[in-house]
Amino acid sequence: MRMDARKQDILLAIITDYIATAEPVGSRTIARKYRLGISPATIRNEMADLEEMGYIEQPHTSAxxxxxxxxxxxxxxxxMKRQELTPEEEELIHKSYHQKVRDVGEVIQRTGQLLSQLTQYAAMVLPPKMGASSFKYIRLVQLGPEQAMLVAIMDSGTVHHRIIDIPSGITSEDLETISAVLNAKLQGRTMDSIKLTLVKEIYFELAKHKHIIELAMELLQDSLTRQPVDRIYLGGILNILNQPEFHNVEKVKTLLSLLEQESLLCNLLADNVGREGVTVRIGREIRCRQMSNCSMVVATYRLKGRPVGSIGVLGPTRMDYAKVVTVVECLTKNLSRALETLLGSGDK
Amino acid sequence: MRMDARKQDILLAIITDYIATAEPVGSRTIARKYRLGISPATIRNEMADLEEMGYIEQPHTSAxxxxxxxxxxxxxxxxMKRQELTPEEEELIHKSYHQKVRDVGEVIQRTGQLLSQLTQYAAMVLPPKMGASSFKYIRLVQLGPEQAMLVAIMDSGTVHHRIIDIPSGITSEDLETISAVLNAKLQGRTMDSIKLTLVKEIYFELAKHKHIIELAMELLQDSLTRQPVDRIYLGGILNILNQPEFHNVEKVKTLLSLLEQESLLCNLLADNVGREGVTVRIGREIRCRQMSNCSMVVATYRLKGRPVGSIGVLGPTRMDYAKVVTVVECLTKNLSRALETLLGSGDK
DNA sequence: GTTTAGCACTCAATACCCACGAGTGCTAAC
DNA sequence: GTTAGCACTCGTGGGTATTGAGTGCTAAAC
Structure with a gap:
């Protein structure tokens, strides 16, 4: 699949130039700008070969x-060779990650901002996956005669909450009892590890409060299934409009309509969780017809060694891969580290 | 400031037609489409008057x-006269608000979706303001050796949380003590009502845990100031790209760059909180230069009678005001009602 | 006095044409 | 194998003519 050195040089020149200018690049340009020591005519011959091999194409005959x-x-x-970050960029990253943060969401958001700012494309960040983190604290609090708030704090530093309906007979004390049982049974367990046996245990424990048990079960079940629909961070869409490939409004519309579907993006990112290193998806390699003129660069970040989420950049296929890959890799590391310190070495 | 009936008819015709077609409307068109019983020539005369009075203008002489x-x-x-909702629309709204919801955020989001779907413009929803709601339950939970999670449940059904650093000497019991004191003192109080005296009381109560008191105070103070920076719901941006006024990419870019600044939008919406009924801001009445070709329709929703947030629609000045005003009004009522039932009649 | 028909005028939008130039492939010479 | 030369292609940009929607004005009709 490898080609000879001169073809490689020419292909590299074409791609480098096209990434920089967004204009089809001709043999003269290459001969002039990239001193390869060969004439335009020779380059033309090689280009004809490269085209036949499928590495380049012509929008129209005279282009x-x-x-x-x-x-x-x-x-x-x-x-491609890595393009190192400039000292200013290093500095920016360093400063961002050393500001005081208050919760995981903030770290996520800051990462997303950096990502779009440094790459000048659209950035996506998938927050840490709930399933892999374990319960730290659970509590039911009465809100009204028939509503209560369920709050669950995870060791990953995220908080989940929802309002649930409760039968009107229930007192605050009942809720506290349930809270206590749930805490005792679930603390330290992960979402994923909640098996039927455990659910049974809880059931047994709560038998004396039979009138509320169904509620509690439903609630558990629901939390289990519903969590993955978490919100994704998405930013820098504006950047992408500066790319010449999105100068026509139709393109912008199709892209935006996709970006509005969070769940789709989540899936695209989630597909990657667990993979080693930085993954580059080019054009139709993203399994999504309307994004065929886009590329994605994705990497997974970790918490306590486990892959828990991923970050990604979306731009036109004519993307500055060298730069983006470096940035994504760097931010993945920083994000992992930031989460680690934020959530303490509170390992177990 | 009122004008004679015929001028009104003509103005109405011009606006109606322009809203529908986005094309400058001429005297012939009016004579043909809107049978006012007068000839184009007469209409032209009236139009010249209307232009002089400043109600209409000409993009160029021959338009x-x-x-x-x-x-x-x-x-x-x-x-303008209200444009009633179609039965299908009524049905859609009804269905949306009678699905089971789990938390306030979901109601907000659903309202936003309806808003953009029904109007076909961009929708914004400002979540219930924290300041006016009161503490229901507060809790500090240890996460790691030097981190703890602070969770506050408000009676408005929102949950606030953040990670805080704690001195390493602190035990879980300490945190529980603090939680207990905070609960005792703050339950039922609103953010706004936390005065210095109260803070002093807490201080006194916590005197025995002196080593953590500064932490607790800082935390309180911070919560007080930081809450208003809440996230706004923003959706249907795509709709707005379908409007012919945004067919050129530059316009889209300036608009999007504004919409990315959440805080700006928050302010625009927040300005309105407390106002009665539906407010329409046209062009430069929105105090924002780059939005001079847009209009906003905003209304405030309430919880337990108090105005707590607002919802709004953003579109081009050539907006279907009749429709939008009706929709905004209707959804405001529905949202208020939904929050009321969601949070129970747990009034006090 | 008000309304209307008629007419000359304006001006954006559209279509069309043409010249330009970037780029190619091919051929023949080096 | 490499390169110079050349004919050919085709998109782009600029200029010009045409079109048509719409106006303002004037004079006649009501």
Missing amino acids: GRIPSELGYRYYVDYL | GRIPSELGYRYYVDYL
Whole structure:
């Protein structure tokens, strides 16, 4: 699948130039800008080959060449070299992560902002997955005669809450009893590890409060299933409008309509959780027809060694991969570290 | 400030037509479509008057007229008649508000979705203001050796939480003591009503735990100031791109850059909290230069009689005011009612 | 005095044409 | 294998003509 050195040089030149200018690049341009020591005519011959091999294509006969998806893939896999961050960028990152933060959401948000700011594309951050974190504290608080608030604090530093209906006979004391039982049984357990046996135990424990047991069970069940529908951080959409490929409003509309579907984005990101390193998805490699002219760069961050979420950048296929990959990698590490310190070495 | 009936008819025709077509409307069109029993020539004369009075203007000599901001204002104040909702729309609203909801955020979100769906413009919803609601339950839970989670449940059904640093000497029991004191002192009090005297009382109570008192105070203080920076619901931006006035990408960019500044939107909405009924802000009446070609329709919703937040629609000045005003009014009522039932008649 | 028909005028939008130039592929010479 | 030369393609940009919607004004009709 590798090609000879000169073809590589030319392909690299084409891609580099196209990423920088967004204009189809011709043989003259390459000969002039990238001193490869060969004439335009030779370059043309090589380009004809490259086109036949599927790495580049021509928008129309009298235009230069642009990279194909295959071309980008080759570039990302073999040609691209990391583009180190500038000292200013390093500084910005460092400052961002050393501000005082109050909750996980804030760290997530700050990461997203950095991501879009540094790359100038759209940024997405999937918050830490609930399933892998364990219960720290659970509490039911009466709100009204028929409503109560269920609050669960996880060791990952997230808080989940919801209002539930309760039968009108229930007193505050009842709720406290339930809270106590739930705490005793669930503390330290993860969402994922709540098995039927455990549920039975709780059931047994609560037998004396039979009138509320169904409520409690429903509630548990529901929490289990509903959590994954968490909100994603999405920012820097504006950046993407500065890209020439989105100068026509139709394109913008199709893209925005996709970005409005959070669940779709969640899935795209979640697919990646657990993978090692930085993943680059080019064009149709994102399994989404309307994003075929986009690319995604995604990586997974970890908490206490476990992969819990991922961050990603979305831009046109003509994206500055070298830069983006570096940024994503760097921020993944920083995010992991920030979460670690935020949530203390409160491991177990 | 009122004008004679015929001028009103013509102004109404111009605005109605322009809202529907987004095209400058000429005298012929009016004579043909709106059978006012007068000839184009007469209409032209009247139009010249209306232009002189400032209600309409001409993009260029050989085009029809479009309403000016003043024209829209006159329309909204005197000419517009409510456009009732269709049975299907009523049905949609009814269904949305009778689904089971789990927390206030969900109601907010659903309202926002309805708002953008029914109007086809961008929708904004400001969540219930914290300041006016009172503490129901407060709790500090240890997360790690130097972190704890502070959770506050408000009677408005919202939950606030943040991670705080704690000196490493503190035990879970300490935290429970603090929680107990805070609960005793703050339960039933509103954010706004926490005065210095109360803070002193808490201070006194906690004197024996002197080593953590500063923490607790800082925490309180901080909660007080930081809460208003709450997240706003924003949706249906896509709708607005369908409007012909946003067919050029530059416009889209300036608008989006504004919409990304949540705090700005919050202020725009918050300005309105407390006002009776539905407020319409046309063009530069929104105090924001870059939104001069937009209008906002805003209304305040209530909880237990107190105004706590507001909802609004943002669209081009050429907006279907009749429809939007009806929708906003209707959803405000529904939202108020939904919150009321969600949070129970747990009044005090 | 008000309304209307007629008419000359304006001006954005559209279509069309043409020249330009960037870029190619091919051929033949080096 | 490399390169210079050349004919060919085709999108772009600028200029011009045409069109048509709409106006303001004037004079006649009501």
